[in-house]
Amino acid sequence: MKLRRKPDLTAGGISDAERELYGGRLRWDRSFVHHEGALIRMGFGQMAAALPRMAGTVLRTGWSVDRRALAGVVAAQVGQGVTAAWGLVAVNGILTQLFAEGPTADKLRDALPALVALAVVSVGAALLAAWSTAMSGRLEPQVERAVSARYYEAVTRVEVEATERPEVQRTLEAGKFGTDSARNMLRLSVGVSNVLIGMVAAAVVLASLHWALLPMLLAIALPRGWGAVRSARREYVSRLHWVDHRRAIASLLAYLTRPHAAGEIRAHGAGVKLLGGYEEMSRQMEAEQRRLARAQAHTDLVAGAGSGLASLGCYGVLWWLLTSGGLPLAVGGTAVVAIRNSTARLTSLIQQVNRLYEEMLFLTDTKNATELAAQHAIPHTGASLPSPVRTVRVENVSYTYPGANSPSLKEVSLSVRRGQVTALVGANGSGKTTLTKILAGLLLPTSGKVWWEGEPSERVEVRAADRAEVFASVGLLAQDFPHWEMTAATNVAIGAGDHPRDMTRVRQAAQAADVRALIEGLPHGWDSICFKGYERGVQLSGGQWQKLGNARSRYRNAPFFLVDEPTSALDPRAEIEAFEGLWSLADSGHAVVLVTHRLAATAKADHIYVLDQGRIVEEGTHEQLMSRGDGLYREMFQAQAAQYGLAPPSADRLPAQRASDARRHRQAP
Numbered sequence: 091m092k093l094r095r096k097p098d099l100t101a102g103g104i105s106d107a108e109r110e111l112y113g114g115r116l117r118w119d120r121s122f123v124h125h126e127g128a129l130i131r132m133g134f135g136q137m138a139a140a141l142p143r144m145a146g147t148v149l150r151t152g153w154s155v156d157r158r159a160l161a162g163v164v165a166a167q168v169g170q171g172v173t174a175a176w177g178l179v180a181v182n183g184i185l186t187q188l189f190a191e192g193p194t195a196d197k198l199r200d201a202l203p204a205l206v207a208l209a210v211v212s213v214g215a216a217l218l219a220a221w222s223t224a225m226s227g228r229l230e231p232q233v234e235r236a237v238s239a240r241y242y243e244a245v246t247r248v249e250v251e252a253t254e255r256p257e258v259q260r261t262l263e264a265g266k267f268g269t270d271s272a273r274n275m276l277r278l279s280v281g282v283s284n285v286l287i288g289m290v291a292a293a294v295v296l297a298s299l300h301w302a303l304l305p306m307l308l309a310i311a312l313p314r315g316w317g318a319v320r321s322a323r324r325e326y327v328s329r330l331h332w333v334d335h336r337r338a339i340a341s342l343l344a345y346l347t348r349p350h351a352a353g354e355i356r357a358h359g360a361g362v363k364l365l366g367g368y369e370e371m372s373r374q375m376e377a378e379q380r381r382l383a384r385a386q387a388h389t390d391l392v393a394g395a396g397s398g399l400a401s402l403g404c405y406g407v408l409w410w411l412l413t414s415g416g417l418p419l420a421v422g423g424t425a426v427v428a429i430r431n432s433t434a435r436l437t438s439l440i441q442q443v444n445r446l447y448e449e450m451l452f453l454t455d456t457k458n459a460t461e462l463a464a465q466h467a468i469p470h471t472g473a474s475l476p477s478p479v480r481t482v483r484v485e486n487v488s489y490t491y492p493g494a495n496s497p498s499l500k501e502v503s504l505s506v507r508r509g510q511v512t513a514l515v516g517a518n519g520s521g522k523t524t525l526t527k528i529l530a531g532l533l534l535p536t537s538g539k540v541w542w543e544g545e546p547s548e549r550v551e552v553r554a555a556d557r558a559e560v561f562a563s564v565g566l567l568a569q570d571f572p573h574w575e576m577t578a579a580t581n582v583a584i585g586a587g588d589h590p591r592d593m594t595r596v597r598q599a600a601q602a603a604d605v606r607a608l609i610e611g612l613p614h615g616w617d618s619i620c621f622k623g624y625e626r627g628v629q630l631s632g633g634q635w636q637k638l639g640n641a642r643s644r645y646r647n648a649p650f651f652l653v654d655e656p657t658s659a660l661d662p663r664a665e666i667e668a669f670e671g672l673w674s675l676a677d678s679g680h681a682v683v684l685v686t687h688r689l690a691a692t693a694k695a696d697h698i699y700v701l702d703q704g705r706i707v708e709e710g711t712h713e714q715l716m717s718r719g720d721g722l723y724r725e726m727f728q729a730q731a732a733q734y735g736l737a738p739p740s741a742d743r744l745p746a747q748r749a750s751d752a753r754r755h756r757q758a759p
C-alpha cells in the first residue's frame with residue numbers, strides 16, 4: 091500500500107466566515123514550512139535518538155526540582171522491570187514442572203515454589219506501581235512549573251521591538267503549547283519506560299531461553315512503532331497548521347461571554363454573526379479531524395497488518411523450533427506467554443510513544459522559544475543612570491516598527507525635564523504613543539540617541555544604560571492600560587513591581603486620583619475584585635477604571651511620569667482635578683509627559699511639542715504656539731474651542747487624515 095508523504099492540509103479550503111471575519115485563510119504556513127524542515131523530516135532513527143535526549147532534558151529538570159521523587163520514580167521503574175523478568179522465570183519454572191514426566195499431583199507439588207514466587211513477584215509489582223504513581227504525581231506538577239516559569243520568565247524579558255517581529259512572535263507563541271508537555275512527557279516517559287523495561291526483561295529472559303525468540307519480539311514491535319511515529323507527526327503538523335484557526339474560534343466564543351461585548355452581542359446582533367462564524371469554522375476543523383482520523387486508520391491498518399504478519403512468522407518459527415526439537419515444550423510455552431504479554435504491552439507502548447513524540451515536538455518549540463527569548467532579552471547589565479536624572483533628551487530619533495515600510499518617528503528631538511509638564515499633541519497616528527515608548531526605554535530608536543542626563547556632563551545613552559534603572563525611573567499610564575482582573579488594592583499597588591504592598595500609600599494614591607471613597611464604599615472594599623463574575627467581583631465604569639489607573643501611576647511615584655490620554659473617560663470635574671494633580675506632581679519635582687487631545691489642558695503645559703506624521707513640526711508654550719498665524723497647534727486649538735462656541739468654526743482647516751498613515755500600515759514584503 092502506498093502512503094502519501096505529505097498530507098493535504100488545505101482540505102476544506104476557506105470558509106465564508108473566515109473570509110468575512112478575518113479577511114482570508116487562517117493557516118500557519120510559515121511555521122508549517124519551518125517545522126517541516128527541522129523536526130518533521132526527522133527519520134525514525136534520529137527520532138529514536140531524540141526521544142531519550144528530550145526525556146533526558148525533562149529528567150534533568152525533575153532532578154533539579156525534586157531529587158527524591160525522581161529517584162523514587164526511577165527505582166520503581168527498574169524494580170518493576172526486575173519483577174517482570176522474575177515473573178517470566180517463575181512462569182518458565184511452573185511450565186517446566188508441568189511438562190515434566192510423572193503424575194499430575196507430583197508435578198503440581200513441584201511447581202508450588204515457582205507458583206509462590208510468581209505470587210510474591212505480582213504483589214511486589216503492584217507495590218512498585220503504586221509507589222511510582224505517587225512519586226510521579228508529586229514530580230509532574232513541579233516539572234511543569236519549572237519549564238513554564240523558565241519560558242514565561244524568558245518571554246517577559248524580550249525587547250518589545252522583538253515581540254513586534256512576526257517570526258519572533260510566532261516562535262514565542264508556539265512555545266506556549268509545550269509548557270505542559272514537560273509534565274506530559276514525564277508521565278509518558280514513566281509509562282513508556284515501564285512498558286519498555288517489562289519488554290526488555292521479557293527479551294532478556296527469552297534470549298536466555300533461545301536466541302531466536304528475541305528477533306521475533308522485535309519483528310512484532312517495529313511496525314507498530316513506525317505507525318506511532320507517523321501518526322504523531324501528522325497530528326503535530328495539523329495542530330500547528332491550524333493554530334491560528336483554533337485561536338480565532340476560541341476568541342469568537344470568548345466574545346460571546348465577555349461582559350464588555352454583551353451590548354453589541356445582543357443589540358447589534360453581533361452574537362448571531364459570531365455564532366454563525368463559530369459553526370462554519372468549527373465545521374472546517376471537523377473536516378480536518380475527519381481527515382486525520384482516516385489517515386490514522388490507514389496507518390493503523392498498515393502497522394497492524396505488518397505486526398500481524400510478524401506475529402504469524404514468529405509463531406511459525408516457534409512451531410518449527412518445537413517440532414525440530416530445537417526448543418523444549420516448556421520454553422515454547424513461556425515464549426508464547428512472553429509474546430502474548432509483550433503484544434498487549436505494545437498496544438499501550440504505541441499509544442504512549444505516539445503521544446511522547448508529539449509532546450517532544452511541542453517541548454522542542456518551548457525550548458526554542460526560550461532560547462530565542464534569551465537571544466532577544468533586554469540586557470541585565472549596563473551603565474548606571476546619573477543620580478538624580480534631571481532630563482531625558484531625545485536627539486534626532488527615528489523609529490520604524492518591524493514590518494512597517496515607513497518610520498513612525500522621523501528625526502525627533504526634544505527634552506523632558508523634571509519639574510515640568512511636557513505635552514505631546516498631534517493628530518491620530520502622528521507618533522505620540524511611539525515617542526512615549528521611546529522615552530520609557532521600551533523601544534530603542536532605529537537611529538538617533540536618547541540621553542538620560544543628570545548634572546552637566548553626566549549622561550548615559552539608553553542603549554548603554556542599565557535598562558532596569560531606566561524602567562525604575564518611569565511610570566507609565568498607557569491609553570489601554572491593563573485592567574487586572576484582581577483586587578482593587580492590587581490594581582493600584584501592581585504599579586510598584588514586587589515591592590510589598592503599602593496600604594497607607596495605596597489609600598493616598600487612590601485619594602489623589604479621586605477613587606478612594608468609591609473603593610472603600612464597596613461591600614468588600616479594597617478586596618473587591620475588579621471584574622464581575624468572581625465572588626466579591628464588581629463592575630467599574632470606564633471613568634472609575636481610569637481613576638484607578640491614575641492611582642496606579644501615583645502609587646508608582648517614579649520621577650518620570652508618561653501619561654497617555656489619562657482623562658479621556660473622566661467627567662469634567664474629575665478631568666480638571668486629574669490635570670491639577672499632574673501639575674502638582676510637576677511642582678513636586680517629577681517630570682510629566684502628557685499625551686492628550688484635550689488642548690485646554692495643554693494650555694498650561696510648560697512646553698508643548700506638536701507632532702505631525704512622525705515629525706515635531708512646532709514647539710513652545712501655548713502662547714508662543716497660538717501666536718503663529720498658520721500653526722497646526724493653533725488650528726487644532728481653535729477647532730476644539732469652536733465646538734464650545736469660543737472661537738470661529740474652522741473645521742475646513744482641520745488637519746486632514748494623512749495618506750502616509752495608510753502607507754505605514756502596509757507590511758513590508
Ligand SMILES: Nc1ncnc2c1ncn2[C@@H]1O[C@H](COP(=O)(O)OP(=O)(O)OP(=O)(O)O)[C@@H](O)[C@H]1O
Binds near residue numbers: 494520522524
Ligand atoms: N506596533 C505597531 N506596529 C506597526 N505600526 C505601529 C505600531 N504602533 C503604532 N504604529 C503606527 O505608528 C504610527 C504612530 O502611532 P502612535 O500610536 O504612536 O500614534 P499616536 O499619535 O499616539 O496616535 P493616537 O492619537 O491615535 O493615539 C501610526 O501610523 C501607527 O499605525
